[in-house]
Amino acid sequence: MDKNISSISQLYLGEILSLQLSSSIFWLGSIPIVYDEKILRKNFREAVKKGVDIINVSSYKCVRDSGGAPDIEYALYNPSKVLPVADEAEERDLLKMQVEIAHEEGLHTRTYLNVHWYGDGFYRRHKDWVQIRSDESSIDNLYGHGYSMCVNTGYRDRIIDIILEVARRGVDIIFLDGPAYYPGACYCKKCRELFMKEYGANIPLNEDWKDPLWRRFVRFRYKSLNNFLIDAGKALRRNGFKTLLYSNTSGQTWPVWQFALSMEDLWEGEDILAAESYQYYRPTIGIPPWLYGWTAKFGSSVKRNKPFCLFLSHAHAPWVYYGIPNVERRIATFQGIANNSNILEYSPVLDDLVKITKKWSKYFTELKSKTNIGLIWSRRSADYIYDEPTKFLGEVSFEAQAVQVEKIKPISNIKDESLRKYVEEVRGFYEILLRLNVPFDLIGDKNIDIDVLRKYDLIIMPSTVCIGKSQVKALKKYLENGGNIIASYKIGLRNEYGDPYNDSILSEIFGLKFLGKIYGPLPWDYIKIVKKHPIFDNIPKYARRVEKIIPSPQYCLVTSLSNRDNLLALQMKHIASRYKVPEELTDYPAIIASKYGNGKILYFTGNFGGQYWNYGLLDYIKIIENSFRWMNIQLPLEIDGYEIVDPTIYEGDSWYLIFLANYNYPIRRPFDKIYSLKNIDLRLNIEATPRKVISLMNGREMKFEVNNSQIIIKIPVIREYEIILVEK
Numbered sequence: 001m002d003k004n005i006s007s008i009s010q011l012y013l014g015e016i017l018s019l020q021l022s023s024s025i026f027w028l029g030s031i032p033i034v035y036d037e038k039i040l041r042k043n044f045r046e047a048v049k050k051g052v053d054i055i056n057v058s059s060y061k062c063v064r065d066s067g068g069a070p071d072i073e074y075a076l077y078n079p080s081k082v083l084p085v086a087d088e089a090e091e092r093d094l095l096k097m098q099v100e101i102a103h104e105e106g107l108h109t110r111t112y113l114n115v116h117w118y119g120d121g122f123y124r125r126h127k128d129w130v131q132i133r134s135d136e137s138s139i140d141n142l143y144g145h146g147y148s149m150c151v152n153t154g155y156r157d158r159i160i161d162i163i164l165e166v167a168r169r170g171v172d173i174i175f176l177d178g179p180a181y182y183p184g185a186c187y188c189k190k191c192r193e194l195f196m197k198e199y200g201a202n203i204p205l206n207e208d209w210k211d212p213l214w215r216r217f218v219r220f221r222y223k224s225l226n227n228f229l230i231d232a233g234k235a236l237r238r239n240g241f242k243t244l245l246y247s248n249t250s251g252q253t254w255p256v257w258q259f260a261l262s263m264e265d266l267w268e269g270e271d272i273l274a275a276e277s278y279q280y281y282r283p284t285i286g287i288p289p290w291l292y293g294w295t296a297k298f299g300s301s302v303k304r305n306k307p308f309c310l311f312l313s314h315a316h317a318p319w320v321y322y323g324i325p326n327v328e329r330r331i332a333t334f335q336g337i338a339n340n341s342n343i344l345e346y347s348p349v350l351d352d353l354v355k356i357t358k359k360w361s362k363y364f365t366e367l368k369s370k371t372n373i374g375l376i377w378s379r380r381s382a383d384y385i386y387d388e389p390t391k392f393l394g395e396v397s398f399e400a401q402a403v404q405v406e407k408i409k410p411i412s413n414i415k416d417e418s419l420r421k422y423v424e425e426v427r428g429f430y431e432i433l434l435r436l437n438v439p440f441d442l443i444g445d446k447n448i449d450i451d452v453l454r455k456y457d458l459i460i461m462p463s464t465v466c467i468g469k470s471q472v473k474a475l476k477k478y479l480e481n482g483g484n485i486i487a488s489y490k491i492g493l494r495n496e497y498g499d500p501y502n503d504s505i506l507s508e509i510f511g512l513k514f515l516g517k518i519y520g521p522l523p524w525d526y527i528k529i530v531k532k533h534p535i536f537d538n539i540p541k542y543a544r545r546v547e548k549i550i551p552s553p554q555y556c557l558v559t560s561l562s563n564r565d566n567l568l569a570l571q572m573k574h575i576a577s578r579y580k581v582p583e584e585l586t587d588y589p590a591i592i593a594s595k596y597g598n599g600k601i602l603y604f605t606g607n608f609g610g611q612y613w614n615y616g617l618l619d620y621i622k623i624i625e626n627s628f629r630w631m632n633i634q635l636p637l638e639i640d641g642y643e644i645v646d647p648t649i650y651e652g653d654s655w656y657l658i659f660l661a662n663y664n665y666p667i668r669r670p671f672d673k674i675y676s677l678k679n680i681d682l683r684l685n686i687e688a689t690p691r692k693v694i695s696l697m698n699g700r701e702m703k704f705e706v707n708n709s710q711i712i713i714k715i716p717v718i719r720e721y722e723i724i725l726v727e728k
Contacts, residue, residue: 014242017108017172018271021307021342024365025357026053028110028309029346033058035094037101044105051354052107052346054173057098059111059166061086065119067145072121073114077169082161096169108172115159115247116148116178123147129155131185134205139182151179151228152190160232167241173272176247179228181221181260195220207412209386215498218383221260229269246272248311257383263302264379264444272343274309275299277332280317280324284669290434290646292332293661296339297442298377300369309343310336316670325672327720331661334721338648338659340367356696356723363657363725367650370636370686372457373440375433377426380445380466384498385418385490421610425462425489428609432624433460434663437639439647445471445496453478457633462609463489468496472505479509480597484631486624488604489557510603511566511594512559519571519588520555520606524578527552527569527590527606534630535568535593535602539619546582550619553606558588566594571605593630600631640681645718656686656726662718677718684711688728696723
């Protein structure tokens with residue numbers, strides 16, 4: 001027997017479809033559904049001609065209540081033991097008809113199921129299913145009006161039964177819009193019982209991040225959603241259905257713990273990973289367009305051989321009937337393609353990208369990231385970080401600072417502020433890498449594993465506060481083998497459940513002791529360079545009157561060094577006003593450079609990334625650029641000319657694929673144009689002399705030259721984006 005046939009026979013059909021989806025790019029399309037077979041077939045054929053691979057089919061319709069919430073759902077298939085059957089489906093199974101025609105036309109099918117939002121009537125019929133707050137009130141204000149149900153109740157069986165009924169009609173993919181938990185939930189009877197069984201205690205009634213049980217409640221909610229998805233998947237396989245199942249998660253920096261929507265935590269129950277990158281749910285000031293790439297990068301790193309679907313903003317929310325400009329749709333979708341998303345939403349404004357992925361499909365298959373830098377975005381740290389100081393100065397213990405802050409702000413405000421500062425820390429490093437034209441991966445907690453880490457020459461850990469013991473072992477081995485780390489601020493102070501350590505779990509690796517105190521805030525203060533070192537080449541650039549100073553991060557962790565030879569910069573003593581000349585030094589290390597095994601470590605005791613994010617300090621960028629040279633890191637590509645070009649690079653069997661996003665857009669979002677960039681030199685440091693170089697945007701060969709083992713590609717113009725194929 002052919003080996004490939006034998007291996008395929010070990011898989012169920014759903015796994016085969018999943019492997020297909022995860023290896024290339026598929027376009028998901030929607031059309032108005034009509035139940036005339038000839039018109040439907042014509043519409044599906046038109047979708048195929050446009051490049052659509054997966055078509056949405058309708059499995060139900062609903063009647064909404066006076067507030068717009070779905071209230072009564074009617075099956076578009078027949079029979080159904082769960083839903084009343086719609087009148088038009090009494091004589092013919094309309095869902096099955098859609099699926100059969102789609103399959104005949106070469107389309108995969110996906111259907112949508114609402115699993116999170118219900119109206120007044122549904123609530124009255126199923127009060128025992130609703131999510132409950134600690135004061136025993138119901139979650140009744142979803143989207144302003146509406147109820148949400150808990151998957152630990154009998155609602156679980158209802159949804160699984162609907163999933164099975166839909167799968168019986170041959171649907172390839174079921175998308176669950178939800179489930180999710182909502183702020184303040186869930187304290188229903190079943191959740192209380194399950195929590196008591198697992199932890200031997202009642203669910204804490206109030207948000208208290210110092211209480212280990214509250215932190216376990218956060219994990220309990222993640223686990224509840226994951227268990228539901230696992231059980232739904234098992235029910236599908238038990239009944240012999242190939243249908244793939246997935247739900248939507250948050251791919252950005254929303255407070256994920258409040259909704260329990262995390263790709264990493266729901267991974268086991270998802271056949272497809274999916275994340276929302278909906279940037280128009282809030283004011284756009286301070287929301288850069290490269291956050292689409294953030295979501296796609298993160299999804300690409302955590303999917304682990306599963307397909308990844310990127311959901312993008314269509315509407316200028318909260319005005320859902322008012323769209324965003326076409327150019328934003330295009331640059332957002334391009335970032336999805338550039339960062340290895342597998343399923344993207346089709347729109348006519350994306351026709352150029354669709355045609356490219358079809359025409360050159362061979363080169364978009366089984367791509368492997370060629371970058372050698374990984375930036376950590378830790379969901380655990382975002383979930384559990386809670387101890388940022390505010391209105392005080394001096395050495396304040398971690399424990400005392402929370403007490404002082406609570407006199408000023410309620411707990412929820414402190415948590416929001418803590419999360420915001422953590423997000424700023426990661427975004428600061430993210431933007432620095434963009435400005436240096438550095439291709440990099442955004443990796444998660446579960447990527448802190450030696451099999452993943454060994455792919456990178458450098459790991460950047462911005463205030464990665466939550467680190468488990470197994471991750472420490474992986475980091476040690478990574479450094480021993482010659483890997484490098486840049487880290488900042490609150491590093492390794494808590495375990496993966498948010499429980500505090502007595503000292504940082506990375507103290508031994510970093511060669512210092514964390515004294516449990518913070519110095520700050522430092523609103524106009526400085527750090528002073530006390531040792532000549534390669535990371536300070538051409539720094540400071542703008543210091544006046546006082547030599548060797550640069551602006552300080554806002555906060556500094558107080559530490560003591562085991563080897564003072566590793567000290568590069570000290571924190572200066574806080575000055576009373578911005579006009580007082582800084583003169584005195586503290587004994588608090590600000591920047592430390594050390595070695596562990598065969599690797600190098602650069603550690604900033606302050607919130608280096610967050611301070612850059614807020615003030616854009618150019619010396620901070622230069623320090624990171626210099627650190628690459630100190631660590632002997634050779635980037636796979638370099639760009640001469642513009643810092644507003646965002647590159648990604650992948651390697652295929654016999655080619656490299658390079659994506660270049662242009663962020664030269666007008667003064668703020670939304671924007672309806674991107675200004676072209678001209679005469680760019682792209683320098684590749686790859687072990688191959690190209691056979692030819694092609695611009696996939698226009699299909700033309702590009703000029704290149706080889707100089708000192710570098711391949712220099714001359715790019716005459718980049719409009720919104722460019723894709724370059726380098727054939728070995």
